[in-house]
Amino acid sequence: MLIKEQLQTLHFSSAEQVTVDFLLHYPEKIANLTIQALAKQTFTQPSTIVRLAKKMNFNGWKDLKKAYLEEWAYLSRHFTKTDANLPFNKTDSIMTITKKMASLEQSAISDIYSLLEHQNLAAIKKMLLESATIRIFSQNANILISKDFALKMNRIGKQVLHSDIKGEERYEAYTLTSKDCAIFISYTGENKSLLAVNAILKKNNVPTIAITSIGDNTLSRACTCFLPITTREKLYSKIGNFTSNISIIYLLDVLYAIVFSANYDNNLRQLREKGRVVDKRMINTDIMKEN
Numbered sequence: 001m002l003i004k005e006q007l008q009t010l011h012f013s014s015a016e017q018v019t020v021d022f023l024l025h026y027p028e029k030i031a032n033l034t035i036q037a038l039a040k041q042t043f044t045q046p047s048t049i050v051r052l053a054k055k056m057n058f059n060g061w062k063d064l065k066k067a068y069l070e071e072w073a074y075l076s077r078h079f080t081k082t083d084a085n086l087p088f089n090k091t092d093s094i095m096t097i098t099k100k101m102a103s104l105e106q107s108a109i110s111d112i113y114s115l116l117e118h119q120n121l122a123a124i125k126k127m128l129l130e131s132a133t134i135r136i137f138s139q140n141a142n143i144l145i146s147k148d149f150a151l152k153m154n155r156i157g158k159q160v161l162h163s164d165i166k167g168e169e170r171y172e173a174y175t176l177t178s179k180d181c182a183i184f185i186s187y188t189g190e191n192k193s194l195l196a197v198n199a200i201l202k203k204n205n206v207p208t209i210a211i212t213s214i215g216d217n218t219l220s221r222a223c224t225c226f227l228p229i230t231t232r233e234k235l236y237s238k239i240g241n242f243t244s245n246i247s248i249i250y251l252l253d254v255l256y257a258i259v260f261s262a263n264y265d266n267n268l269r270q271l272r273e274k275g276r277v278v279d280k281r282m283i284n285t286d287i288m289k290e291n
Contacts, residue, residue: 002215002231003068004075006056016052018042027072035061057216067216074115074214074231082107084232084243101242108230108243109250115214115228116254124225125258127207131181134160137169137197138185145245146185149252155274156260156267169193173200181207187229187244189217198222211251227251 007020019042023030030038035046038061049061058064082088082104088097128134134153136146143164150160163169176182182201184194189212198219201208210223213231220226230247260267276290283289 015048085238105246108246111230133180136183142185169197173197176206178205183209185211189219
């Protein structure tokens with residue numbers, strides 16, 4: 001759930017509600033406010049603001065302020081004129097639909113790129129490179145999306161396994177150790193089955209990566225590292241999972257690319273050598289010809 005949504009829906013005391021109303025109406029004013037300044041501005045006490053932050057699972061005002069400002073900046077940023085849920089309507093021509101889909105998917109990738117941080121990606125790169133086995137835990141269409149990532153990683157010698165048999169995920173989680181790592185893919189970050197698997201991994205000190213929505217969700221807090229999915233879609237009042245799917249594809253491509261780059265020359269040589277032996281496809285276009 002987004003922080004904004006928590007502020008709008010959680011139950012707060014009358015004193016806390018004064019601060020909540022200020023945060024909802026004047027997010028642009030809080031960047032330089034200390035807890036004392038905010039208390040003075042809202043005629044409350046610093047202790048009230050601390051209680052408010054803890055009620056929302058933050059350690060204190062600084063953590064809440066940082067997360068809320070990042071979320072506000074994300075939600076305020078121009079994304080696209082195309083609605084992520086209903087990107088086209090019944091009167092649109094074929095080419096209008098085509099143009100709107102292109103705009104939507106391009107915007108989704110730009111949106112995600114703006115949220116990525118070097119330090120976080122560097123930590124994830126180290127985790128993936130040092131892992132003996134990488135196991136992906138996801139459900140439904142996310143399983144299909146992540147299979148291309150597994151295929152590419154396996155071709156360069158990084159073992160990536162899928163958990164795609166329903167009911168087996170927890171058993172498979174017990175096979176992982178601290179020398180391995182796991183990737184979770186969940187739009188909501190609240191899938192009970194995946195959270196139960198993560199609890200097992202946490203006990204076994206298995207490092208984890210959450211690919212999930214922005215905002216405060218259980219999975220992003222529980223995992224070692226977090227990569228954000230474009231969060232513009234409703235759960236089911238939509239034509240398709242267009243922006244979330246393209247976000248997952250892009251993020252998995254980024255993970256593959258940063259692992260590939262760590263041993264670039266050797267990985268490229270291996271792919272070419274294997275391709276010469278295995279790939280016997282017929283072609284009739286010069287651009288596809290190999291030297």
